[in-house]
Amino acid sequence: MRVVSVNVGQPKPLPHGRRSVRTSIYKSPVRGRIAVRFHSLEGDRPGDPSVHGGRDKAVYAYPSEHYDYWRETLGRKLEWSAFGENLTIAGLVEADACIGDHYRIGSAVLCVTQPRLPCFKLATKLERRDMVRLFEESGRSGFYFSVVEEGELAAGDAIERVRRSSHGVTVLEVNRLHRPPAPLDQLERALAVPELSAATRRELEQVRAKTAP
Numbered sequence: 001m002r003v004v005s006v007n008v009g010q011p012k013p014l015p016h017g018r019r020s021v022r023t024s025i026y027k028s029p030v031r032g033r034i035a036v037r038f039h040s041l042e043g044d045r046p047g048d049p050s051v052h053g054g055r056d057k058a059v060y061a062y063p064s065e066h067y068d069y070w071r072e073t074l075g076r077k078l079e080w081s082a083f084g085e086n087l088t089i090a091g092l093v094e095a096d097a098c099i100g101d102h103y104r105i106g107s108a109v110l111c112v113t114q115p116r117l118p119c120f121k122l123a124t125k126l127e128r129r130d131m132v133r134l135f136e137e138s139g140r141s142g143f144y145f146s147v148v149e150e151g152e153l154a155a156g157d158a159i160e161r162v163r164r165s166s167h168g169v170t171v172l173e174v175n176r177l178h179r180p181p182a183p184l185d186q187l188e189r190a191l192a193v194p195e196l197s198a199a200t201r202r203e204l205e206q207v208r209a210k211t212a213p
Contacts, residue, residue: 001091001159003105004064005029007081008044014124022047023121025084033152036108041086055146056113056197061087062142063094069140074128083122085142092159094172097143100165100195107151109162114197115141115171117178136178143171144197167193178203180210187211 009027013020024047035042039058046053062085071078080088087105094115101112118141123131135141169190177187187208191201 001089001103001161003087003153003155003157003159004090005080005088006034006041006153006155007086007088008034008041009081009084010043010045011047014047014121016120016124021121024052025121025125027081027084027086029080029155031155033106033154036106036110036147036151036153038147038150044086051119051199056199057144058147059086059110059145060116060142061085061089061092061145062116063092063140064088064090065093066138066140066142069138073134073138074126076126082126083142084125087153089159094139094141094143094175095170097171098165098167099169099171099174099190099193100167101161102148102163103145104160104162106153106157107149108147108153109149109151110145111148111195112143112165112171113146113195114144114200115175116144117141117203136175139172139175141171141175146195146197165193165195169193174200174204177207180207182207182211184208184211 007027007029009024011022011024014023040053062083097112103110118132118135
């Protein structure tokens with residue numbers, strides 16, 4: 001497991017109907033070692049802090065293994081950072097990463113907290129009106145990390161799992177729980193993971209409320 005590319009960006013306007021919104025989904029690969037802070041990578045700033053960044057979603061990782069699928073599905077060339085990820089990674093996908101797993105990357109330690117749920121910004125960036133649906137249905141969400149220990153990382157660094165969550169709830173499993181009805185036992189299992197992000201916890205609690213008899 002390794003880091004393929006480290007990507008950062010600053011907020012910029014994105015047209016949305018009759019107005020524009022601020023977004024940092026447009027990121028670019030950077031060279032050298034980058035500081036990992038508790039709320040973001042150095043040089044990266046979320047466009048809307050209410051839904052991006054912060055302790056639960058400090059760093060977004062996306063598997064490089066998914067790029068060929070999207071190049072074929074979308075029929076276009078895609079460079080690293082196309083999905084707005086901070087880290088393009090290899091060797092770790094949603095079916096292998098569990099909520100609460102800790103990984104050492106460079107000198108930083110990161111913890112998996114949730115899958116990425118897309119919004120219209122991804123659809124606008126990739127010029128596909130159906131991108132949100134395609135992204136959700138694919139299960140190829142990538143995942144967010146919180147920062148357990150600050151440090152530095154760079155492209156080429158190994159990704160080492162240093163703690164495996166005892167709950168064993170994968171990112172892929174959580175991806176399948178976002179729409180009711182969902183199996184109550186699986187919802188309860190996911191909600192029992194203490195490292196699950198606050199935002200995802202609220203969403204799953206709402207699904208549980210709509211699913212419960």
